[in-house]
Structures are given as structure tokens and as C-alpha cells.
Amino acid sequence: MKRRTFLQLSGMTAASALLAGCQSKNEKLIPYLIPPDEGVTPGRASYYASSCSFCPAGCGILVRVSEGRAKKIEGNPEHPVNRGRLCARGQALLQELYHPDRVQQPLKRSGARGSGEFRKISWAEGLSLLTAKLKELQREHATDGLAMLTPQLSGALSTLVSTFMRSFGSPRHLSCELLAADWLRLAGRQSFGQPGLPFYDLAETRYLLSFGADFVESHLSPVQYGNAFGRMRQGRDTVRGHFTYVGGRMSLTGASADRWMPARPGSEGALALGMARLILDESLFDKAALAANGLRPETVLGRLQAYDLPHVAELTGLAQEMIAEVAREFATTRPSLAMAGEAVAFQTNGPESVRAIQLLNLLAGNLNRPGGVYPAGSIVGSLAGPENSFAALLALVESMRTGRIKLALIKGDPRYGTPPATGFQQALDQVPFIVSFSTLLDDTALQADLILPDHAGLESWGDVVPLAGSRHMVYGLMQPVVTPLHDTRQFPDVLLAVASGLGGTLAAALPHKSCLEFIKGTISKRVGGHKKGRNFETQWVELLRRGGQFDTDKEFGKGYRWAAASQLPDPARPRFAGDEKLFPLHLQVYSSTSFHDGRGAPLPWLQQLPDPISTAVWDSWIEINPKTAASLGISHGDLVEVASPRGVLRLPAVIYPGIRPDLVAIPLGQGHRGGGRYANDRGVNPLELLAMVEGSEQQAAWNATRVRLTRISAKGELVTAGHPQGSYRSDLIGI
């Protein structure tokens, strides 16, 4: 230490001793020689606006980047869907980018299929392999031997893929996701004559009635509806919105409800119609709304005769008084709104049950009004998205099984995310050549012959049309926020390169040099940048800075009314796979907050995030009512065997007071064979248990399987972050 420094320091110490009288005790005790905030050095970071690619909700994000590395993902405050907020999954997208097990360059299979042995190849070799395979199909005039499997795409990528397939001459483009909202589009077409998705004005409603719609976890646009829920509760000075949840399992969404109605699985539609009948009977309905939709109360009432209160109470297993009370509250507390969710839709009578809930909205006059439901809150018409991609999946399985498919291009992980009861996995093995575009060696990529790894979401260009999160047309942009880490290429860029390699009509239809050029072309048309006198480059930079185009006045249609031709809904008795005596319990699979349909499992933050209700981490579990568990001799954390007509799984038990005694539930998302070090061989995949219901094979009825439980041992190896036995009393509040 220099003499000068020493004198300065001793002077400072003396001065602080003199000043001690006016300072707090702590400050006196700790000399300022060691700055207390050491280790905290706030730096300057840059923020890039982009869009979240995790789920179809398409929230806007801002990525904090310093020294060329992405550090944190935050919500984009200007984005109308998520308003600066973001869910756990969106924030974990960073770990998709920096995942230690990413595929770093193209791979070609070297061992047997599924062995996981691959040889590293160059992009030139990979692309020429793919081009050669496609040329072979063209030469043999068997272009329909090409199948393309993708998740449900939006924006320019959707156009690009469909142009590619059309120009190549194959109709087999399947956009299929387990949790896709096809059922809602289908119900929209049947009831309102258009296949758009609804927008629920949750923030302004006074009475929310959710039939299994888990909008906090995964339903349509979780951040938008989570935010709207907060405003519904406490955003208004004098009104606190009431929330009633219907469903056999109290989900995370249901946990926030004021009242829980544990209806028997598959009886939700009957419950909605029972309420509708009571509302008509007691003349609580909105007369103007009925007239405007061309319905006569007498006719409707006549059709609903079968749904009298005692009968509905028996079907649902709920008390008559409770049903009547909720029906009256729903009809008299306006505006009110009813939502239908996956738990209802994935039953054999799902489509009709969803329509019954729509009818309930109509009777209470909730259509097209603030605080109510807008039947078309998203794109309608040809760009709306599929209405029954499950039927398309089965058709594709059939073509694969009979050997008509020679080449499959797969984006996403359908091998994991498709229930084996469809026969998809075996059929895929029949395909001679499989190309995967996965960023990780996931279950599909492990079976592939060629892997052409895609960029991570944060390295990609793209555009996103958010799914049903706003009543206005919103258009989000994705831009790379870091330079690509590995030798990967974007999926659309690969398609464009292949198109130019093939030449002919394909190259003519897709002359673009890169995905960026394609997207710029799309946007130029959208903002009118091609018009004279407007500088598109300036507009483009501004759009990138903001993260997309949000200020459009274009509202989605609000004139939609009950289609005159449509029949009134009439849900049949639900049917289930499995004999009631052999398999006494219903099984529900649900989307957990962490994993969605399984795509979150490779990310360690999401594995470590305790499930909000069971607080389990890094695992799968089965939720059992305490009474049922006691009768089977099962206690918390025991290993149990779940048997269905389709398969058998072993997993730990969680005693769950919020579930019907005749129902058990398993979260989706675990049980990957691949997916990197954090996901593989962890937990079980409940899709293996699901069976097809006889007579409803063309329908995605994933909550219609029955199961049987047997206790195996006390060693379930369940780890919970919270109180292991489940806390019944608060230690912290003291109430």
C-alpha cells in the first residue's frame, strides 16, 4: 500500500468515526474499506425484440444481450398479447439456445435405427443427400411419397412449407400437435359457421365459468389470460370477478377458483345444458340475444327437456342446489363468460360438449360484447388452421404403414408426442428414410437417418401470428439475438436450398435466397412497403426494433352469430376405453406448467421448477384422491403400477385432495428416450397408456381411458420441494 493511500484511508476511517453519531449502528460497525455491494457491477446491456417460439401463443419478448451472449428473456411491454409479462417456459427458452446437448452439425445415421449412433457430416453432404432422395421420388413419379410433419405453423413459415409441398406435388403435409386447438375451430364452424378461435374478454367479465379450460397452464394464450385474470380479480375498483371451475381434477387454474364443481368426466356438456335449461325455465336468459341469433326460447327449451336438474345432478355427480345456484349466478351476473377446455374436449362426446358451452354463452347474452366471448378472435378462413388434424394423422399413419411414404421430413418430436395407440411409431419405422430438423437428439431424431439441425429460436428469423391472444390482428417478428453457436441452419433455409437444388417448378415457386428474404417479402406486402414513395428498409428496421406490428386497427370480426343451419348440441353419454370392472378409475392426462406437451422437458430450469400443486421436481407422478389411495393401501411417494387396456407404467403416487375419487391424473411431458441429459429416461410418458375408444377411433379422445392401480413398493423416489405430506395448515400465516 502506498503511503498516500494509507493516509487517505486512515483519514476516511477517522472521518467516519466522527460522523458515527448520525449513522446507524450497522454502518458504524462495517468499515467502508470493503464496499458492501462488492460483486454487484451493473453493466450496460442491449435489448433485442423478438417473439417467443415455445408455444403457439406467440408472446413478444425482449432479450437482454451483453457481450454477444443472451442473458435473460423478458416480456415485451408493447406487445398486446403478453403486455410485458412472460411465463416460466418462455423464460427458459434461453436454455434451448445454450443447451449442452444440442446437435452441432448435420448427422447421418451410422448404426442401426434407434441405436443413437451417428456420423458427423458436412452441410453440403447433408443437403445433397436430401436432394438426391427428393430427385429419386420425382424420377419415379411418386412425389406423394414425401410426407412433411410439422407443428402447427403460422406466418411466412406456414406459407413456405405449403408452397414447398404443393410445388413438389405431395398433399401429405401434416401439422399435428397433441394439444392443438382443432376441436375449438371445429366447434366454431359447427356453431357459428366459421373455424376461428374465440377470444375471451376475461379482464372485463364479472363471472367466469371455466369447463376444464386451464388458461393459466396452457389453454390458448396462457400469459394473456393469466394477466387478464389478475385484472378480472383486482383490476377494477368495485368489482371482483367471480370464478367457478368445472372439472374432475382441480388444475392449477381451478386452484384459483372461488368454487370448484368436480363433475364426472365426460358429463360437462350435460351440465352446461342442464344450466341452460334452468336459465330458460326461469326466464333468466337474454331475450334480445336469442332473437338476434335466430333462436326461439320455446324451441330450445323443448330440445333440452331431457336435461332436467335431477337427471343432470345424477349424470354429473353434483348437488342439485349447487348446479342451480351456479346457473342463476351465471345468468344474472353480467357480463359473464363460459370457457371450454381440453379436459372436456378430449372426451368421446367432446365436440358436442364444447358446443353446449357455447350455447350457454349465447343464452346469457355473452357473445360479441365486452366481458364476454368473441367467437372469432383469430384468423378465419383458409389460414385458420386445421379442424381435425387427428384424422389427417391417422390417414398418414395408414399410408406409412402400407409403405406408400418413402421419405418423411419431420420438424418437432411427433414420435414422443403422439399416443402409440394411433400406431404412429410402428408406421414411422416403415418409412425408409427419415429426416429430422431437431435441435436436440429427441425421440424422433434418434430414429432418423439424417439430422439437419435447426437453429434455436433465439438464433432464427421468423414471424409469428399469435394464437387467439388478442382481438386485433397482431404480427410478431423473430430475429436472431446472437450469432449462431453451432454449424446449424434454419429449417426454412434448408427447404429453400433444397428447392433451388431441385430446380424446375419448385425453384420457380421458391426463388428466395434465404428465409430472411422470404419473410421480408411477406412483410413488405403486409405494410405496403412495395408501394412507391415508401422506404421499406426504414419500416423494416422500425418493425424489428418494436418486435412486430401491433398497432393495427384491424379487428377480427364480431358479427358472428349462431348458424341457423346448426343443430342444437346434444352430447351423448361418454364412452371410455377399458372395462369398468377391470379398470375402475378414469385417467386424465394434462399439460403441466413446466413442460406443455413435452417440449419443456429438456430444459433444466423447468425440470427444477416445482409443480405448483404437487411441488414434485424432476419426475412424473400420478395424482390420487386420499380416499382412493387409502382404499388401495397407497401412501404419498409410493411406487404404483398403472395399467390400462393399452399399457402399463410405474410411477410415484401423489396424494391429491383436489381430484375426484374415481379419477387419477398424470402430467404430460416426461418419459423421453432422447432430448438431452436433462430429459432422457426421466419419469414416464402417460401417452403410452392411452387407448382408442371403440367407435370413436377418428377422434382425439385422450381423456377417455380407464386404468387400474396397484401398489408396488414404498420406493417411488418422489422428490417434492414443498412439504412432503402436503401442508394442510399454514405455518407462515398463522391462521
Place this chain on the structure above:
Amino acid sequence: MEKLTSPYKWGMVIDLDRCTGCGACVVACQAENNVGICEKHEIAEGRNMHWLRIERFWVGEYPDVRVRFLPVMCQHCHDAPCEPVCPVYASYHNPDGLNGQVYNRCVGTRYCGNNCPYAVRVFNFYPHQWPKPLDNQLSADITVRSRGVMEKCSFCIQRIRRAKEDAKGEGRLIRDGEVQTACAQTCPAEALVFGNLADPHSRVARLARSPRRFQLLEHLGSHPSVYYLKGGGREHV
């Protein structure tokens, strides 16, 4: 209560009527503060490193059962039980009313963790790994704590420092809403609100005057900086 030596008194209000328990705050906190990734065995030993946890309580029995969520992070007590027990002054009270933790003073006695009634201090029992290239995500604003060090919620002190520097450069005080913790920023339902309780007009101060407010373990007299607002209208249980 100690005398205010700063124009700021950072505090938070958590509206339990808005909170859905979704866990976005937990991941936001982990991402912002370089919190270690814990494997299953660590959590099994009760050594989870999350600075912010969501407590879940079951109330009642089927079918009249309810779940309540309670996000719990460091309460930044003004009479903090953790502070006087530290032999090396690693846990100290800063002039803004925050419970600071100086990692390079900490020698790992764990007295503070023992004394904390809210169990929000977490100790690095293990060295935590960020296998390459996962370490690229680590924020340079704050340190990565090594094994043997106690750590805890700091109300994102690096964000407060940045905002202070900005404000100082412009010769003003930090405006309401200018600085947010990572958890409050991301909360989809806007259940968490962060701000300056010393400013009676700030959003957090106005909410903290709500008749629904309560504090955790109020009877201990630790005077936390975090206020909770009771959920209302849970009439059916």
C-alpha cells in the same frame, strides 16, 4: 425501526387474489440471479437453491377443498433476525432497508439461515455446474456463488444499482416503476408489485395501505418489507 438514511425504502406487495401460482417468478429469479441448477438429490435433501419459492397449502377436504399459493422470498425485515448473528457481518442492513448479503465475507456458519423464520436463505452445499455452453447465460452483473456460501434474494440489487446510477446521472430520484425485480417484472397476473415504500404516492405504497394487507409471522416483530394482500371472496370453503 431504524432511522431512514436514504430516500428509498424498497418494498413489495404480493396480491394473493391475483396470484395463480404459475411459477413464472421462480424461473425469472433463477435466470436473473445466477441461481444454481439443482439436481434431484439436492432437492431431496432439502437443499434447493431457489431464492423464491411458492408455498402451497391445501385447505379442507374433498370436495370442499381449496389450494392457496404463497410466494415467499426474503422479506427484507427491518429488524432482521439473520443480521445480528453473523460473526463476519456478511449479512448487513443497507440504508435503503434491504438485507444485504456480502458473499465474499461469508464464511458459511449458516447462523443466519438458522435464525431466519421464513427459511428463505439458501446455502451452497454443493458446487453448481453450468455445463458449457450453458454458462454463457450467466449474468455478469453479479457473482456466481461458490460452495460454502449463503445466498438469498437481494430484491435484484443490481437492477436497483443501475437505476440509481441512471437517476444520479440525471440528478433526480428513481421514478416509480423505473426499477422492478425480475419476479415482479414477469408476473403474468401482476400479483407482485415492487417499489419505494418511502414514497407515499408509489404504487407499492398505495397497495400496502390496503385493508387486505398482512405480513408473514407478524407477531415476531421482524418488520418485513413485503406485504401480502389476502385473497378475497373465497366463500365456498
